[in-house]
Amino acid sequence: MKGWYLEKGPESDVVISxxxxxxxxxxxxxxxxxxxxxxxxxILMGAKKAILKEGKENSDFEFIDLQQLNPIxxxxxxxxxxxxxxxxxxxxxxxxxxxxxxxxxxxINEEDHLRIQCIFPGMQLNSALEICxxxxxxxxxxxxxxxxxxxxxxxxxxxxxxxxxxxxAMLHLPALTMTGYIKNILxxxxxxxxxxxxxxxxxxxxxxxxxxxxxxVTLGQTEEEILTNINNIAKQVIDQERILRNELHKQNPxxxxxxxxxxxxLLSNSRIMSSEExxxxxxxxxxxxxxxxxxxxxxxxxxxxxxxxxxASLQETFGRPxxxxxxxxxxxxxxxxxxxxxxx
Amino acid sequence: MLCQKCHKRVxxxxxxxxxxxxxxxxxxxxxxxxxxxxxxxxxxxSINDFFSGIMGVPYMASVHQxxxxxxNTCNTSYEEFKKTGKIGCADCYKVYGEKLLPLLKxxxxxxxxxxKIPEKIYSQVKVSREISKLKEQLELCIKxxxxxxxxxxxxxxxxxxxxxxx
Numbered sequence: 224m225k226g227w228y229l230e231k232g233p234e235s236d237v238v239i240s241x242x243x244x245x246x247x248x249x250x251x252x253x254x255x256x257x258x259x260x261x262x263x264x265x266i267l268m269g270a271k272k273a274i275l276k277e278g279k280e281n282s283d284f285e286f287i288d289l290q291q292l293n294p295i296x297x298x299x300x301x302x303x304x305x306x307x308x309x310x311x312x313x314x315x316x317x318x319x320x321x322x323x324x325x326x327x328x329x330x331i332n333e334e335d336h337l338r339i340q341c342i343f344p345g346m347q348l349n350s351a352l353e354i355c356x357x358x359x360x361x362x363x364x365x366x367x368x369x370x371x372x373x374x375x376x377x378x379x380x381x382x383x384x385x386x387x388x389x390x391x392a393m394l395h396l397p398a399l400t401m402t403g404y405i406k407n408i409l410x411x412x413x414x415x416x417x418x419x420x421x422x423x424x425x426x427x428x429x430x431x432x433x434x435x436x437x438x439x440v441t442l443g444q445t446e447e448e449i450l451t452n453i454n455n456i457a458k459q460v461i462d463q464e465r466i467l468r469n470e471l472h473k474q475n476p477x478x479x480x481x482x483x484x485x486x487x488x489l490l491s492n493s494r495i496m497s498s499e500e501x502x503x504x505x506x507x508x509x510x511x512x513x514x515x516x517x518x519x520x521x522x523x524x525x526x527x528x529x530x531x532x533x534x535a536s537l538q539e540t541f542g543r544p545x546x547x548x549x550x551x552x553x554x555x556x557x558x559x560x561x562x563x564x565x566x567x
Numbered sequence: 568m569l570c571q572k573c574h575k576r577v578x579x580x581x582x583x584x585x586x587x588x589x590x591x592x593x594x595x596x597x598x599x600x601x602x603x604x605x606x607x608x609x610x611x612x613s614i615n616d617f618f619s620g621i622m623g624v625p626y627m628a629s630v631h632q633x634x635x636x637x638x639n640t641c642n643t644s645y646e647e648f649k650k651t652g653k654i655g656c657a658d659c660y661k662v663y664g665e666k667l668l669p670l671l672k673x674x675x676x677x678x679x680x681x682x683k684i685p686e687k688i689y690s691q692v693k694v695s696r697e698i699s700k701l702k703e704q705l706e707l708c709i710k711x712x713x714x715x716x717x718x719x720x721x722x723x724x725x726x727x728x729x730x731x732x733x
Contacts, residue, residue: 253641253656334653356683363685369657370688372695374671375680377657381667382674386682416676443677 226303226325228526232345235522236513237461239393239433242304242342243351245359246335246378246387250367254379255315255332263316266336270329273365274320274358283323290317295544298535304342306330327354334379335387337362344526346457348390348450355388356446375442385442390450392457393422397432397510398467399460405434408460416440417456431502431529436460468514483511491562496555501532520562528561570596638662694731698724 227240248254249269252262271286289297289310297311306319310333320329330338339358341351362368369377375385383389399405412419416439421429436457438449472479486507490496509525511517530536532554538545541553570578576596636645643655645663654660660667671678684692701724708717 248657250657254654256653257641257643257655359683360686363687367687368685370685371657371660371680372692373678373680374660375682377654377660379653381652381654381670384671385675385680388682440675440677442671442675442680445682448681 225323226530227342227344228530229523230344231523232343232347234346234461235344237394237396237464238346238457239395239526240342240344241346241348241351242340242389242391242393243348243355244389244391245337245339245355246376246383246389247337247339247359247362248369248377248379249336250369252336255334255336256379260316263332267316267318267331269366270318270320270331270337270362273362274329284320284327285323287319287321289313289319295535295538299539302533302536303530305340307333307338309333327358329358335383346392346454346461348392348454352388352390352446352450382439383441386444386446386449388441388446388449389437390453391435391437392453394434394436394457394460394464395432395506395509395513396434396460396464397506398471399464400429400432401471402467404463404467408463412436412456415452415456417453430499432506468510472514480511480516483507483516487511487517487562490558492559493555495551496532496558497551498532498534498554501554501558502529505529524561528558531561532557568594570594570599572596572599636662636666691731694727698727698731701727 232238232241249266252258252266255263255266258266267288274284275286287300289306292300294311297306300306300319301308301311303325305321305325305328307330310317310319310330313332316332318331320331322328326343327339327341330340339355339362341354341358343351371377376387378384378387396405396408399408409419417436418439419434419436422431422433422435436453438453440449444452486504490501490504490508505525505528508517508520509522512520512522512525531540534545534550537550537553537557540557545553568578570576571594573596576598578594578596580595580597580600637643638655638659639662640658641655643659645666648654648659648663668678701720705717705720705724708714708720
C-alpha cells in the first residue's frame with residue numbers, strides 16, 4: 224500500500240490528515256456539466272500534456288483514464304479520497320492524475336475542469352498548499368485558466384470562486400464527542416466562516432468521531448489568510464480535545480482504560496465486524512494509542528486499517544467481490560491480522 | 568419569539584413557503600423544523616433549492632419567464648443558474664454581471680478578490696489593483712477638497728492605464 228496514511232505527521236494524536244484542493248478551469252471551454260464530448264477530451268489531453276512531460280522532475284505522475292476503470296477500482300480511489308464519489312459515477316470523459324506516493328492528485332472533469340489536491344498526514348496545510356501551488360504553476364505554463372481580476376479563479380459553483388481553494392483538516396475528536404462539547408464547537412465554527420462536518424456520518428453523529436474542518440469563504444481573503452484562520456481554529460479545537468482527554472482519564476482511569484482495552488479486545492478477537500462497529504472501536508483504540516495507554520500499536524497501522532476495511536478496498540485485498548455479510552467476516556479477519564501483526 | 572409548533576423553544580428558523588402566490592411564513596425551532604421536514608415538506612431541501620433560497624427565490628415558486636439573461640458561449644440562462652446553482656462557463660460571470668453580487672456577498676461576505684494571480688497576467692492584474700486603489704484615494708481627496716493632490720493622483724492613474732494597455 225502507499226499513501227499519506229503510511230507516515231506520521233505533526234499533531235498526529237488529534238489530526239489525521241490535512242488536505243488542500245484548488246479548483247481550476249480552462250479559459251475558453253464551458254464547465255464540465257455544459258461541455259461537449261470533444262471539449263471533455265480536449266481538457267483530458269491538455270491536463271495530461273501539462274503534467275506528464277517527459278524527462279521533467281514531475282514525471283512520477285501517472286494518468287488514469289476513469290472510463291476504462293472497473294467500478295471496484297474506482298471505489299477504491301474514492302475510499303482513499305483520491306477522487307470524489309461524483310467523479311467515480313461520472314459517465315463523461317474523466318480522469319485522474321496521481322503522484323506515485325498518492326499524496327498529490329488531480330481530478331479531471333469533475334465539477335470543474337481540474338481539481339488539484341494534496342493530502343498530508345497530520346496538521347500540514349501550509350506544506351500541502353505549497354505543493355498544490357507548484358502543480359498549479361506547472362499547469363499554468365501551458366494552460367490559460369479562467370480568471371477574473373475582481374472574482375479571481377472562476378468556478379462552476381459560486382461557493383468556490385476566488386481562490387478556488389478548500390483547505391480541510393480531518394480531526395479525531397472522541398473526548399469532545401463523549402462530553403457533548405462538540406456541539407459548541409460546531410456552532411462556534413459556523414459563525415467564523417468555517418464548516419465542521421462528520422467525515423463518514425452526518426453532523427454530530429460522526430462515525431469514528433472523525434470531523435472535517437474546512438473553510439467556507441473563498442473570495443476576499445488570501446490563501447494565506449484562509450490557512451491562518453483554519454490553523455488557529457484547529458489549534459484551539461486540538462487543545463480542547465487534549466485537555467478533555469486528560470480530564471476524562473484523570474476522573475476515572477479504570478473506566479477509561481477499560482473502554483479502550485475492551486474495544487481492542489473486540490477488534491482482536493471478533494469473527495464478524497460491520498464497518499460501523501469497527502469505526503467506533505478503532506476510535507477507542509486510536510485514543511488509547513494517542514494517550515500512550517496502548518504502546519505496541521502504531522498509529523500508521525490504524526490509519527491503514529481505516530482505509531482497507533472499506534468495502535471496495537476489502538474486495539481488492541481478498542481478490543473477489545464479497546457480499547455484505549461476507550464482507551463483515553473478512554473485515555474482522557483483516558483487522559485481527561493487522562492488529563496481531565503489529566503486536567508481534 | 569417562541570416556536571409556533573411546540574410553543575416551548577425559541578424559534579430560530581423562518582420557514583417560508585409559496586404555493587400559488589400565497590406566501591406562508593412559519594417560525595420554528597431547530598427541532599420542530601427538522602420534524603417538519605419529515606412530514607410536510609416531503610423531501611429535504613436539496614442544494615439547488617438551497618441556492619434558489621439564498622438568492623431570494625422561494626424554491627417552490629413557479630419560474631417567471633421574463634427578459635432572461637442568456638450566455639452566448641454556453642447557452643446557460645440566468646434562470647437556469649438560479650435553479651441549479653451552477654455556472655455554465657467563465658463568460659456567464661460577465662453576462663450575469665452585477666446580478667451575482669448579492670449572492671457572492673452572502674456566500675463570502677466580500678466580493679473583491681485578493682488571492683493568487685496567475686504568473687502570465689501577474690503584472691497586468693497588479694497594475695489594475697493599484698489603479699483601483701488610486702481611484703479610491705482620488706475620490707477621498709475630492710471629498711476632502713484636496714484638489715491639488717487629486718490632480719496628481721489623476722495623472723498617476725492616467726499613466727498607469729497607458730502602461731496597462733501596452
